[in-house]
Amino acid sequence: xxxxxxxxxxxxxxxxxxxxxxxxxxxxxxxxxxxxxxxxxxxxxxxxxxxxxxxxxxxxxxxxxxxxxxxxxxxxxxxxxxxxxxxxxxxxxxxxxxxxxxxxxxxxxxxxxxxxxxxxxxxxxxxxxxxxxxxxxxxxxxxxxxxxxxxxxxxxxxxxxxxxxxxxxxxxxxxxxxxxxxxxxxxxxxxxxxxxxxxxxxxxxxxxxxxxxxxxxxxxxxxxxxxxxxxxxxxxxxxxxxxxxxxxxxxxxxxxxx
Amino acid sequence: xxxxxxxxxxxxxxxxxxxxxxxxxxxxxxxxxxxxxxxxxxxxxxxxxxxxxxxxxxxxxxxxxxxxxxxxxxxxxxxxxxxxxxxxxxxxxxxxxxxxxxxxxxxxxxxxxxxxxxxxxxxxxxxxxxxxxxxxxxxxxxxxxxxxxxxxxxxxxxxxxxxxxxxxxxxxxxxxxxxxxxxxxxxxxxxxxxxxxxxxxxxxxxxxxxxxxxxxxxxxxxxxxxxxxxxxxxxxxxxxxxxxxxxxxxxxxxxxxxxxxxxxxxxxxxxxxxxxxxxxxxxxxxxxxxx
Numbered sequence: 208x209x210x211x212x213x214x215x216x217x218x219x220x221x222x223x224x225x226x227x228x229x230x231x232x233x234x235x236x237x238x239x240x241x242x243x244x245x246x247x248x249x250x251x252x253x254x255x256x257x258x259x260x261x262x263x264x265x266x267x268x269x270x271x272x273x274x275x276x277x278x279x280x281x282x283x284x285x286x287x288x289x290x291x292x293x294x295x296x297x298x299x300x301x302x303x304x305x306x307x308x309x310x311x312x313x314x315x316x317x318x319x320x321x322x323x324x325x326x327x328x329x330x331x332x333x334x335x336x337x338x339x340x341x342x343x344x345x346x347x348x349x350x351x352x353x354x355x356x357x358x359x360x361x362x363x364x365x366x367x368x369x370x371x372x373x374x375x376x377x378x379x380x381x382x383x384x385x386x387x388x389x390x391x392x393x394x395x396x397x398x399x400x401x402x403x404x405x406x407x408x409x410x411x412x413x414x415x416x417x418x419x420x421x422x423x424x425x426x427x428x429x430x431x432x433x434x435x436x437x438x439x440x441x442x443x444x445x446x447x448x449x450x451x452x453x454x455x456x457x458x459x460x461x462x463x464x465x
Numbered sequence: 466x467x468x469x470x471x472x473x474x475x476x477x478x479x480x481x482x483x484x485x486x487x488x489x490x491x492x493x494x495x496x497x498x499x500x501x502x503x504x505x506x507x508x509x510x511x512x513x514x515x516x517x518x519x520x521x522x523x524x525x526x527x528x529x530x531x532x533x534x535x536x537x538x539x540x541x542x543x544x545x546x547x548x549x550x551x552x553x554x555x556x557x558x559x560x561x562x563x564x565x566x567x568x569x570x571x572x573x574x575x576x577x578x579x580x581x582x583x584x585x586x587x588x589x590x591x592x593x594x595x596x597x598x599x600x601x602x603x604x605x606x607x608x609x610x611x612x613x614x615x616x617x618x619x620x621x622x623x624x625x626x627x628x629x630x631x632x633x634x635x636x637x638x639x640x641x642x643x644x645x646x647x648x649x650x651x652x653x654x655x656x657x658x659x660x661x662x663x664x665x666x667x668x669x670x671x672x673x674x675x676x677x678x679x680x681x682x683x684x685x686x687x688x689x690x691x692x693x694x695x696x697x698x699x700x701x702x703x704x705x706x707x708x709x710x711x712x713x714x715x716x717x718x719x720x721x722x723x724x725x726x727x728x729x730x731x732x733x734x735x736x737x738x739x740x741x742x743x744x745x746x747x748x749x750x751x752x753x754x755x756x
Contacts, residue, residue, distance in 0.1 A: 263644055265568060292647030302638040306660045306750075316646035319656050365642070372646055 210276040210375045210406065211236050212257065217271030218435070219249070219256050221264065226252045228435035230271070232425060239398060239407045241417035241444065244427030244459070249436025250410045253427070254378050257408065258294035259287040275375070292320070295374035299381040301361035303353035303368070310349040312364055316372035331371050339367035340397050359390025366397065370405070377401065379409040383416065395420050414460055418448050426456045502733075509730025512723040518731075522692040527716040534728050536694040537709035540609060541735070543698040544688065544705055545678050547613030548620055553670055555617075556624025563625070564632040565654055583622035591618040592683030600687070609698025612688035612705065616677040623676060627669025631662040664747035671743040675736045681707040706732040 212234040219227045227249035234240050242250040255261040256269050259280060273280045280290050303312045313332045317323050332349075336342040341363040345356070353364055362382060369377060379398075383391040398407055398420050411417050417424050425441040440453045451457045458464055520533035559576065567573030595615040599605050635658050643653040659666075689702035690712070706728055713725035 258645065260641065260645060263641065288644075288647050288649050290647075291645055296645035298638065298642065298645075300638060302636070302642045304639060304642070304657060304661070306657075306663075315643075316648070319643070319646065319648040319652055368642075368646065 212376065212406065213272075213274040214257075215272045215274075217253070217256060217269065217273065219252050219261055219269050220267065222266040224433075225435040227256075228437055230438050232438060232441055234406060234408060235423070236406050237402060237404075238422040239402055239409060239420055240423045240425065241421035242408070242410045242425050242427060243412075243414060243417050244436070244439075245429075245464070246412070247436075248427040248429045250427050251380050252436070254380055254408060254410050255296075257376070257378060258296055259290045260296060262287070292316075292372055293374055294376040294378060295369035295372060296378045297362070297365050297369050297380065297382045300385050301358055301365050303356075303361050303364050305352070305354045307353060308350045309345050309353045309356070309364060312353040313367045313371050315368060320372070335367040335371040338370050338401065339363045340393060340400075341367055357390075359386050359393060362386060362390065362394060363397065366394070366401075370401070374405065376406040376408065379407065381410050381412060384412060391416070414448075418444060424448070426451075426453075426459060428455055428459070505726065505729050505733060508723070508726035510727075512727035513730055517724070517727050521694045523694070525692070527721045528718050530720045532724060534704075534706065534709050534724070534731060536691065537704040537706045537728065538731060538735070539694065539696055540688065540698075540703035540708075541678060541706040541732070543696075544609045544612045544616060544684070544703065545674060547610060547698060548616035548677055549670075549674060551613065552617040552620040552624055552673070556621045556673075557628050557666070559621075559625045560628035560632055561654060563629050565650070565658070580622045580625045583618070584626065586618065586622075588619055588680050589682035589686075591615045592686035594618065595683070596686040606700065607687065607689035607702045608700055609688055609695075609703040612684045612703065613698065615683035615687045616680060619680065619683070620673045620677045623673035624670055627672065628662075628666050631665035631669060632658060634665065635661045660750070663750055667743045667747055671740050674739055678736055678739075679707055679732060681705075681711050684708050685711070706735070 214233075215231045217227070217230045218225060230253060242254065244250055252261060257273060257280075259269075261267050261269055269281060271281070275290075275293065279285070304315060307315060310332055311318075313335050314328050317328055317331060333342065333346075336345065341360060344360060345351075345364075353361065356364060362385075366377075366382075383394055386394070395416065398409070401407060409417075409421065421444045423441065424444040424447040426439045426447065427436050428439045429436045440447065440451060440456045442452070447456060448460060451460065516531060517533040518538070519535050520531070521536040522532045522534075523536075525532035559580070563573050563576060567576070592615045595611050595618075599611050599614060600607060605611065639657055639661060640653055643657045644650070648656070684705045685708060688705060688708070690708060691702040691704050695701050695703050710725045710728040710732070713721045713728060716722070
């Protein structure tokens with residue numbers, strides 16, 4: 208299962224500072240969309256508005272609409288917690304829960320949201336770890352602490368934890384920036400597999416990565432210091448990297464700035 | 466370009482000098498600690514026996530041998546338990562409010578300020594406050610509970626401060642990871658934040674308990690004093706170990722002095738035992754255990 212996301216006229220603020228302005232885009236189900244652009248241009252902020260994580264920061268707020276299959280996530284009566292169950296997230300730095308074992312980490316989303324019979328949880332843990340290509344490496348030590356794994360394994364553990372709650376959409380905020388090339392490759396392969404089940408959105412600073420994994424790419428930029436970030440261009444990845452419509456996009460991907 | 470240099474004699478001397486200074490200050494810091502322990506153990510062992518642990522001072526005069534601190538041990542345990550029951554929940558919830566909910570608000574700044582002020586309250590003042598409020602104004606009797614109230618005034622700020630510090634050490638990443646799984650905030654606090662900081666909070670709470678277990682002045686004014694066993698902390702005067710030591714040490718005979726030393730030894734042992742329990746719980750809860 209995966210669903211379409213439609214964003215229209217979205218602004219996000221940190222206190223008085225407007226971080227992103229007037230973003231509109233459509234993200235198709237069962238695809239990988241990459242956000243690229245220089246640091247501080249609002250890619251991560253925008254990503255966090257999609258599952259209402261932005262408002263967790265004190266003083267942060269959002270204006271505009273985010274529709275998930277026709278339902279406005281920012282409607283007044285929507286419970287943010289339920290939005291985050293539908294739209295999972297993987298962070299830049301692997302952050303397994305340090306008090307929990309590998310098994311408990313993957314089961315955390317289920318267990319913290321209600322009671323489930325052990326057999327169900329066992330099944331979902333195995334399925335999620337297999338889904339994250341980690342099962343073979345950890346199946347004999349599920350009761351060891353999650354923090355004892357290597358960085359790349361920890362990040363795949365976090366992906367397993369995110370997909371265990373069976374979200375529709377998976378948001379990934381620079382998931383490979385803290386990893387070595389081999390682990391990065393493992394996660395990129397994983398994304399290609401997960402694409403059939405989830406809508407995936409990834410923020411990345413690595414343009415080769417965006418070119419390798421994504422179907423669509425959005426280029427973010429800001430007009431100047433202190434100005435809000437905007438989407439300059441969004442198109443099929445092959446087009447963005449070969450024949451972008453905007454001069455700024457071309458300058459960025461060819462390495463002339465940023 | 467600079468050449469590779471040899472370590473000069475001057476630097477070598479300075480290094481040695483500072484090193485010995487560090488060792489010296491360590492020794493100076495440890496000497497009183499060891500001396501206190503040594504004195505208490507040496508003098509306390511004379512009367513540290515079964516009779517001491519199981520008998521009260523009823524019908525035992527200053528000159529009589531025998532007698533014990535059972536009533537005082539019981540009183541101290543009950544008073545400290547009651548004080549903990551009052552101040553740990555209040556202190557912990559205050560810390561959770563300060564860190565998780567009140568960040569930057571006027572209320573939380575006011576609470577922080579008053580907690581700091583409370584930390585500086587001399588222990589006798591908290592005893593005087595309970596004496597004036599609980600016993601004189603409300604007309605309630607001297608009791609272990611009154612003592613526990615006075616102790617909890619001293620304990621609360623320590624619990625708030627240490628718990629607050631430990632909660633702040635929990636990385637925000639973990640909270641966000643939990644939110645991103647669709648876990649509500651209160652459950653994130655109870656299931657992720659508190660377990661992560663559990664060991665640190667337990668240590669802080671133990672230090673707070675250790676601090677109040679040795680308080681004499683507030684007890685003197687609130688639980689009063691007795692030579693008999695009173696196991697009911699809600700009614701009538703009780704005894705406490707610090708009070709017992711204070712009382713016995715003031716008497717002129719060797720038998721009383723020996724009892725005072727044994728009382729001090731008991732108090733130290735109780736606090737050490739509590740600390741040990743906290744460490745064990747911390748070790749048992751720590752994620753590294755499975756490795």
